[in-house]
Amino acid sequence: xxxxxxxxxxxxxxxxxxxxxxxxxxxxxxxxxxxxxxxxxxxxxxxxxxxxxxxxxxxxxxxxxxxxxxxxxxxxxxxxxxxxxxxxxxxxxxxxxxxxxxxxxxxxxxxxxxxxxxxxxxxxxxxxxxxxxxxxxxxxxxxxxxxxxxxxxxxxxxxxxxxxxxxxxxxxxxxxxxxxxxxxxxxxxxxxxxxxxxxxxxxxxxxxxxxxxxxxxxxxxxxxxxxxxxxxxxxxxxxxxxxxxxxxxxxxxxxxxxxxxxxxxxxxxxxxxxxxxxxxxxxxxxxxxxxxxxxxxxxxxxxxxxxxxxxxxxxxxxxxxxxxxxxxxxxxxxxxxxxxxxxxxxxxxxxxxxxxxxxxxxxxxxxxxxxxxxxxxxxxxxxxxxxxxxxxxxxxxxxxxxxxxxxxxxxxxxxxxxxxxxxxxxxxxxxxxxxxxxxxxxxxxxxxxxxxxxxxxxxxxxxxxxxxxxxxxxxxxxxxxxxxxxxxxxxxxxxxxxxxxxxxxxxxxxxxxxxxxxxxxxxxxxxxxxxxxxxxxxxxxxxxxxxxxxxxxxxxxxxxxxxxxxxxxxxxxxxxxxxxxxxxxxxxxxxxxxxxxxxxxxxxxxxxxxxxxxxxxxxxxxxxxxxxxxxxxxxxxxxxxxxxxxxxxxxxxxxxxxxxxxxxxxxxxxxxxxxxxxxxxxxxxxxxxxxxxxxxxxxxxxxxxxxxxxxxxxxxxxxxxxxxxxxxxxxxxxxxxxxxxxxxxxxxxxxxxxxxxxxxxxxxxxxxxxxxxxxxxxxxxxx
DNA sequence: TCATGAACTTAGAATACATACA
DNA sequence: TGTATGTATTCTAAGTTCATGA
Numbered sequence: 001x002x003x004x005x006x007x008x009x010x011x012x013x014x015x016x017x018x019x020x021x022x023x024x025x026x027x028x029x030x031x032x033x034x035x036x037x038x039x040x041x042x043x044x045x046x047x048x049x050x051x052x053x054x055x056x057x058x059x060x061x062x063x064x065x066x067x068x069x070x071x072x073x074x075x076x077x078x079x080x081x082x083x084x085x086x087x088x089x090x091x092x093x094x095x096x097x098x099x100x101x102x103x104x105x106x107x108x109x110x111x112x113x114x115x116x117x118x119x120x121x122x123x124x125x126x127x128x129x130x131x132x133x134x135x136x137x138x139x140x141x142x143x144x145x146x147x148x149x150x151x152x153x154x155x156x157x158x159x160x161x162x163x164x165x166x167x168x169x170x171x172x173x174x175x176x177x178x179x180x181x182x183x184x185x186x187x188x189x190x191x192x193x194x195x196x197x198x199x200x201x202x203x204x205x206x207x208x209x210x211x212x213x214x215x216x217x218x219x220x221x222x223x224x225x226x227x228x229x230x231x232x233x234x235x236x237x238x239x240x241x242x243x244x245x246x247x248x249x250x251x252x253x254x255x256x257x258x259x260x261x262x263x264x265x266x267x268x269x270x271x272x273x274x275x276x277x278x279x280x281x282x283x284x285x286x287x288x289x290x291x292x293x294x295x296x297x298x299x300x301x302x303x304x305x306x307x308x309x310x311x312x313x314x315x316x317x318x319x320x321x322x323x324x325x326x327x328x329x330x331x332x333x334x335x336x337x338x339x340x341x342x343x344x345x346x347x348x349x350x351x352x353x354x355x356x357x358x359x360x361x362x363x364x365x366x367x368x369x370x371x372x373x374x375x376x377x378x379x380x381x382x383x384x385x386x387x388x389x390x391x392x393x394x395x396x397x398x399x400x401x402x403x404x405x406x407x408x409x410x411x412x413x414x415x416x417x418x419x420x421x422x423x424x425x426x427x428x429x430x431x432x433x434x435x436x437x438x439x440x441x442x443x444x445x446x447x448x449x450x451x452x453x454x455x456x457x458x459x460x461x462x463x464x465x466x467x468x469x470x471x472x473x474x475x476x477x478x479x480x481x482x483x484x485x486x487x488x489x490x491x492x493x494x495x496x497x498x499x500x501x502x503x504x505x506x507x508x509x510x511x512x513x514x515x516x517x518x519x520x521x522x523x524x525x526x527x528x529x530x531x532x533x534x535x536x537x538x539x540x541x542x543x544x545x546x547x548x549x550x551x552x553x554x555x556x557x558x559x560x561x562x563x564x565x566x567x568x569x570x571x572x573x574x575x576x577x578x579x580x581x582x583x584x585x586x587x588x589x590x591x592x593x594x595x596x597x598x599x600x601x602x603x604x605x606x607x608x609x610x611x612x613x614x615x616x617x618x619x620x621x622x623x624x625x626x627x628x629x630x631x632x633x634x635x636x637x638x639x640x641x642x643x644x645x646x647x648x649x650x651x652x653x654x655x656x657x658x659x660x661x662x663x664x665x666x667x668x669x670x671x672x673x674x675x676x677x678x679x680x681x682x683x684x685x686x687x688x689x690x691x692x693x694x695x696x697x698x699x700x701x702x703x704x705x706x707x708x709x710x711x712x713x714x715x716x717x718x719x720x721x722x723x724x725x726x727x728x729x730x731x732x733x734x735x736x737x738x739x740x741x742x743x744x745x746x747x748x749x750x751x752x753x754x755x756x757x758x759x760x761x762x763x764x765x766x767x768x769x770x771x772x773x774x775x776x777x778x779x780x781x782x783x
Numbered sequence: 784t785c786a787t788g789a790a791c792t793t794a795g796a797a798t799a800c801a802t803a804c805a
Numbered sequence: 806t807g808t809a810t811g812t813a814t815t816c817t818a819a820g821t822t823c824a825t826g827a
Contacts, residue, residue, distance in 0.1 A: 374817065382795080382818065428790065436817095442789065443817080457791085506793095507821060516819075550820055551794055589785090592822070605792085605821060652795065661810070733795070740793055763813065 221364055223452040224459065224772040233426045234453060238404045240359035240368065242411025242419075243432045243445055244352055246375035246394060249273045256326045259319035260312055270303040274391055277378045279323030286380065292389035296378055299391035359431060359447070360408075367448035368431065373400070379438045383517035383552020390438055399434045429453050439515065449739075450768035459772055462743040464601045465609040466783060471599055472610065476501065478598070483564040489585035493594060495568050496522050496583050500604050503559065504611050504647050506550060507588040507604035519548045522604070523588050528578035532569055541566035555649050612644045612741035617783045619643045620750050631721045634760055637750065638725055644737045652733040662726065669719045676712040683709055744770035745777035752779035 229236075251272060257264050258275060267275060278287065278296055286292045297315045304312065312318065337345075356371045376394040381387055397417040404410060406424045413419050420434075432445035447453050468475075479501075482494030499505050500522050508521020520529060529547035536542040539560040549555045561569075572582055588604065595602040619640030624633060655661075683705040690698040744762075748770070751758050758767065758774060767774060 370816075372816090380796090380818080385818090430790075433789095439818095440788095441818095444790075446791080454792095461792090509821065519819085521820085551796095551818075553795080588821075589823095603822065650794080655811095657810070664810085736794060765813070 220771060221452075222772075222775060223364075223456065224776065228456065234429045235361050235426050236405075237363070237408065238359060238361050238426070238431070239408035240404060240411060240431050241356050242402055242413070243400065244356050244372045245397070245414060246373050252276065252323065252326065257322050259322075261314075261317040262319075265311065267308060268305050271300065271305070271308050273376070274300045274303045275318075275320060276323055276327070277376070277391070279320040280327050281378065282320060282324040286378075286388065289388065291384070291386060292378075295387060295389035296391070299389075303391070361447070361451070361453065364452065366451040366453075369446055369448045371445060373432075373434070374436075374443065381517065383519065383548060385517045386514055387438055387516075393437050395434050395436075401433045403428065403431055403433070448768075450765075450771065455769060455772055458769075461609060462613065462745070462783075464606055465613055465743065468599060468602060468606050468610045469614065469783065472501075475598055480562075480564075483562075483568055489590070491568050492572060492583040492586045493591060495565055495572070496586055496591060497595075497604075498561075498565055500607050501611070502561075503545075503557065504608045504649075505555075506608070507591065509588050517548070517552050519550060519552055521549060521588075523583055523586050523591060525582040526578065527573050527576045527580050527582055530569065530573075530582065532566065532573070534566075543569065549649060553649060553651050608648060609741050609743075612648055612737055613743040613746060613783050615644050615647055616640050616742050617746050620746070624750070624754060626754075630756065630760075631718050633754055633756060635721050635725055637747075637756075637761060638729070638734065641734045641738060641742070642728060642732055644742060645732045645734050648737055648741060650733040650736045651731055654731055658730055662723070665719065665723050665726065669716065669723060672712065672716045672719055676709065676716055679705065679709045679712050739766070739769070743783050744773035745781045746783050748773050748777040749779050749781035752777070 249269065251269050258267055258272070259265065278300070281287050293315055301309055301312070357368050358365050359368055360366070373395045374392070377392050379385075379387055379390045379392050397413040398420055400413075400419050401421040401423055402411055402419050403423045403425055405426075410422060411419075430444040430446050433442050435441070436443050449455065449458070475497075479494040479497045482490050483498075485491050485494065500507070506521035508524040510524055511519070520526065525547065529545060531544040531546075533542040533544065534540065536544075536558065541563055542558055542560050543566070545555055545557045545559070547555055569582075572584075576582075576584075592603045595604065595606075620637065623636040623639055625636075628636065683702065686698065686702045686705045690702050692698075747761050748758065750756070751761055762770060762774075
């Protein structure tokens, strides 16, 4: 077969071209001129529409909705009074409209709105009609409840007791916080927050302490019903309190000693601090690794005084055991603290959260994801990271850039210090940034996934993936054609794309050698990462993949591929060394440029989202049977989720207690089986009794015993389902796909279709992140 | 055109917290 | 009530993508 294929004239010509190309590592990558037509018109179109917020679906949705709202407002006016009001509003709107456009374009600095100029965003949800994503069916948004209605009463009672006890403390914190005060003032000043609504804190507790308000579900801000900026700006107003700095180092008590070469040695505070970082990790595998020890020792010595440096020359002679024991004891002591002491810590954490954990972005209070500066420590790179063990230095205010509105109250640096810079850049979403010393990369403080700015982007991501669904067949035909191309670069691009599509591989950027662990993705695969088998295990054209991917997670897979792919791979590998690039004429930027020409917004990453979501949808359809009970349906969901996690290679380390917990579960199952057989015996004897006595009492006894059997059978089934689920899941991480790859509307629709409470699929945090989807998707949603 | 770096998403491990059970 | 175990949250590393400037 190979001979026939290579015998093709075009291919032979092509072979000649390649062999003259010679080199095969990415350093030699060819700069062949693209003979293809460049799709110039398409590019121009794209540029015209190129705005981050320009996703057509989303934009269209907002516009349609806005028009719809306006229409409803016109129709809703039934009384004269209303009419007058309406007139007034319209009049006001006419006045405001140009100003609004100006605002969107940032011609003038943002001011907190004190006029009700955005009234139209806050119609009663009941009267609101709007277009759903792509179809034309009517959509009625519903109020979102923050608290889960189905919370177990017992747990609720316990919580209530605890809450009552602590409420006054939280109450004090809540109102003593100056930022909150400002936030509340702002919120009440602007019309888009209804002042009468009771504010709840993070835990859903009522801040003003009124019981009555607790019963009313809080109405959450539905940003997805509003218009978005179209000028590339991320916000108009941003105010926050800055980051929480890492706690200063506290020197060890004198009883905790460090020994060098068997002799006690007192370290200066700088060297001691770094030594404690190592001591805290003594039980960890890291401290046994050569690279870790070497890097640590090198950086540690930099912190030593010259005297320390001259004495401490060999890490093997260092004894950190007392330090290690001290930290272990501290951690034990923390666990054994009294309830009161634990509460004090909780209260302090809550105070910090309230003060630093929120910001105001465009009139709304939003939760910040990571408001603490990363504390100093030893770098824990994944896999064989060449820099593991290096000292992550302490970040000072002088290293920190603050980003906020010009007209906001700027965060203050700690007394006697200065920020590196105060910036007012509304084209970015971060609040705080600094450069870390290990890789020289920038770290950011950003908003929580539930925030508008993050969730909106998430929604957009799934819309792009849905767009891919519309044209994926065309794209697949195209890359199949490209397998036959005269040009090597096009063949490589097409085969790589096939892998990205079929196997959900990551794009695979080039990495600087020696800077990080040796991991690869699709474009950076090397010859040594695949093996070709014309026949294996009864299948033809099998490719065996074996490489380390992101986070040094091993990807191992044997897949039969199409014959042309196989032949192309043979061709790509010809005359190459194992360490040479498989796709030497390709990189992620070439690939993404090509994808961009095929579909607006398409990048390699979109295939992962698309394939993950479509797989979930298909699997749910396949696996859910209508007559199953709730636990079985949830098992089906988890199995569908698992199929995606396997596709995306989301693995986790086997939990340390896995064997034990499985054993415990098995014991429970065995015990339940015993109970069940006893109960069945009871039914038999009760029936025998009934035969003899033939009275009502005996009849009732039979019924009761039968019910007991049914109950036990159900309990047994639940346990068995749990065991199956756990076993199937032991090395697979479901969370990553659930959080990042699966269009939440698929899950919401599935829940609605089968009457599954959403709480069974998404926990509280996940429900907050996917609030838009929970509100939006109906049972017939199609990805 | 390419290299670089900024910005943002995705990832598993570690830790904190909640719940079940003895 | 204390302990074991499971789940949620936090942490931060490690990716991808895109803009920018030489």
